[in-house]
Amino acid sequence: MKRIKFLWLLCVCVISFLLPDSLHAQLHHTNQDLPCINKNYNLLAHVAVDSTTREPLYSSEELDSMVSKLNMFFSPICVSFSLCEFNVMENDYSLGRVVSEPITTNQQLLELKTRFSLRRRINVFFLDYIRALDCGSSTYQGILTLNDANIYVERRCFDDPAEQVAHHLGHTFGLLNTFDPTNMELVDGSNCATTGDLICDTPADPFGQSAILNATQEELDLIAQNLLDTLFYNSCEFTYEIRDPNGQYYQPDMGNIMSGYPCKCGFTNDQFRLMAETILMSTIKHF
Ligand SMILES: [Zn+2]
Missing domain, CATH: 3.40.390.10 (Collagenase (Catalytic Domain))
Structure with missing residues (x-):
């Protein structure tokens, strides 16, 4: 579901660039x-x-x-x-x-x-x-x-x-930023109203959280590499293989404007x- 929302944001961004101005209003007022x-x-x-x-x-x-x-x-x-x-x-x-x-x-x-x-x-x-x-x-x-x-x-x-x-x-x-290194949001969204950006339709974002995740050096290297790849190749694909305390993999919206990733594209509802x-x-x- 969250993946769909992210893709919707991405699509709006891409389509909007292709449409003439007269169609913008129509698109966004739907x-x-x-x-x-x-x-x-x-x-x-x-x-x-x-x-x-x-x-x-x-x-x-x-x-x-x-x-x-x-x-x-x-x-x-x-x-x-x-x-x-x-x-x-x-x-x-x-x-x-x-x-x-x-x-x-x-x-x-x-x-x-x-x-x-x-x-x-x-x-x-x-x-x-x-x-x-x-x-x-x-x-x-x-x-x-x-x-x-x-x-x-x-x-x-x-x-x-x-x-x-x-x-x-x-x-x-x-x-607020979608990430908050001092207050860990869980992937299942169960604490979404009190952690991260306090907004529940933005998925948990581990940006900057490595310090409190007890990550191994290998995991930290992966995170660093992922960010570097994103910066240099602008892939905007999240390949951060680290899990939250429940063992679930993070899948943040890298396109969210309030994120820390260089892929900013839109806001959620x-x-x-x-x-x-x-x-x-x-x-x-x-x-
Ligand atoms: Zn900010």
């Missing part, structure tokens, strides 16, 4: 189970410049196509995005590289927010590199706050900008519902 909340967000893009060429890391055309991809990801709940500002941070070419000196990474991100962010907007910072953060950062439920809907993504990430931004919009709209709830709550409060 799902009557999801709320349609008709919300458009203006995104403010703050783009760092390359420290060598001094050119912006992305052109406005590249960000327009990123927005089109975002709109496809979120269209099942009728949420869309527009690029309302393209701000090149050209005054200081060092802003794109967030390292831990002379002030900490978090302090530097805070400084970017203080200097450039506008309140009541979703601000997206396109940076070159952020030390010690894997593919960016955002605030969980940031949309419920006045000034924490800030997303930082980095060029040096295996995901493309749309996939990274979609993942962090997921956090901003109240989703329960993820859409939770995002819709959070967004509706935020419209009462601030946005």
